[in-house]
């Protein structure tokens with residue numbers, strides 16, 4: 001088997017005395033779309049944030065594309081990575097947030113061009129071309145020079161996806177990308193994500209959109225209380241949950 | 255029931271042409287206030303002991319003009335120190351390193367807790383306790399030595415007193431600005447691979463500016479006036495110059511008026527500049543930029559009866575728009 005894009009082995013994370021992740025084990029293969037579902041407070045966002053080291057894990061192993069996240073192993077010793085290295089690795093992972101988090105003082109195009117130019121040091125011309133192409137791809141070719149507050153939520157989220165894609169990531173993390181959207185705007189965003197999946201992007205998606213999980217997801221995990229309760233093929237898990245907790249959760253959201 | 259109340263899009267109802275409500279009391283109040291103001295002004299303007307010719311004579315006196323220049327210089331340099339050091343202190347204050355943040359806390363505690371006048375006097379009299387100043391590199395023989403009175407000129411004493419004090423205030427302003435930027439902004443920037451420094455410079459500070467700028471404008475205007483306290487360091491700023499002149503010719507009030515006219519002119523100019531700076535940093539924060547003073551003025555002349563603009567025209571719900579209204 002090829003190196004998994006994401007490999008979690010016994011990942012633990014606590015905030016003070018609150019143990020939020022209590023041993024997460026999972027593997028995401030390249031080109032795979034993994035959907036994570038679960039009740040509020042189960043640690044889904046926290047796990048996602050651990051993957052690009054926005055949070056430090058306390059125990060276990062977490063690696064992306066065969067390299068430990070935030071640490072370097074040398075023999076049997078583990079060293080913390082310097083800030084610069086952590087940043088370099090984050091640059092290879094795209095992340096999309098529930099609340100978009102576009103930079104309000106920059107136009108759509110500037111939002112997209114900022115990181116490729118300043119973090120990766122790519123030439124402006126090239127980045128601009130790519131930026132415009134990405135905006136066209138998410139259906140916003142006419143919103144190039146518009147500030148985020150002049151965009152609808154769905155448009156903002158699509159710019160945010162384009163911004164993450166501009167870094168040409170090998171992995172995309174989505175944290176409830178449609179939860180803050182009006183129902184009629186959800187479709188546009190899901191369409192963009194569906195397109196990405198078809199193009200072979202490796203994706204980890206925290207979502208409450210069971211339809212999307214069923215249709216686009218290659219696998220699905222159900223998290224509760226900081227552990228994975230159940231996992232498998234989305235169609236199977238959603239149609240035929242094995243655990244009582246999964247059943248009661250799904251009966252509420254479906 | 256045959257006439258629909260809500261007409262279709264095609265047949266737009268006629269615009270309302272009502273006779274405007276009269277406000278007699280508004281007119282009476284306006285006249286009363288104007289009369290009182292005129293009376294007060296006249297009392298001062300026509301005061302028997304006041305010689306307006308002296309005011310005119312000294313308004314553009316070379317020494318006075320030079321004083322104006324020095325005041326502007328003092329203000330600019332002291333504010334530059336205040337903003338730069340203040341930003342540094344703010345970042346230190348927010349540092350995860352407890353030693354660093356405590357040092358910042360003590361600085362602010364000390365400089366905010368003692369009067370500027372005292373601080374100015376302290377720097378001016380530094381030579382009393384430290385007759386010589388030397389800067390050297392430890393363990394080498396490289397060293398610069400000078401008498402304190404040579405190094406700390408009246409101008410430098412004024413700069414130090416005003417600038418170091420201002421830094422304490424500015425650091426709180428900058429800190430409030432940084433805190434006002436949503437945590438999600440930092441996260442999104444970090445997720446894109448930006449280093450802490452770059453996140454601060456490119457993402458957080460530009461957004462913090464909207465919150466930082468209005469109080470900084472106030473601080474600058476306040477500094478322009480506070481710089482008059484520097485007269486005790488015998489630096490040739492506007493107030494010192496005018497007092498020196500009135501000490502010689504005894505036209506005390508006339509020269510106070512000269513100074514006031516200049517201070518007013520300078521603060522007015524600053525207010526104007528501040529307005530445009532705020533407009534610049536409001537981009538992206540509001541859907542529609544606030545009108546410029548010129549646009550407002552036109553509005554006042556030609557559209558007096560239109561309702562005042564609401565909603566999108568009030569972009570900075572913070573103190574920004576408030577003191578704009580006050581002065582513009």
Ligand SMILES: Nc1ncnc2c1ncn2[C@@H]1O[C@H](COP(=O)(O)OP(=O)(O)OP(=O)(O)O)[C@@H](O)[C@H]1O
Pocket residue numbers: 015018020038039040041042043044045046047
């Ligand atoms: N920075 C933090 N400090 C302290 N506690 C935190 C922090 N971040 C998250 N938590 C706690 O960790 C738990 C899991 O949070 P998390 O955001 O991962 O849940 P979630 O599964 O994403 O929930 P939701 O569906 O509501 O987004 C919650 O109880 C939350 O209060």
Ligand SMILES: [Mg+2]
Pocket residue numbers: 044045046175176
């Ligand atoms: Mg969450």
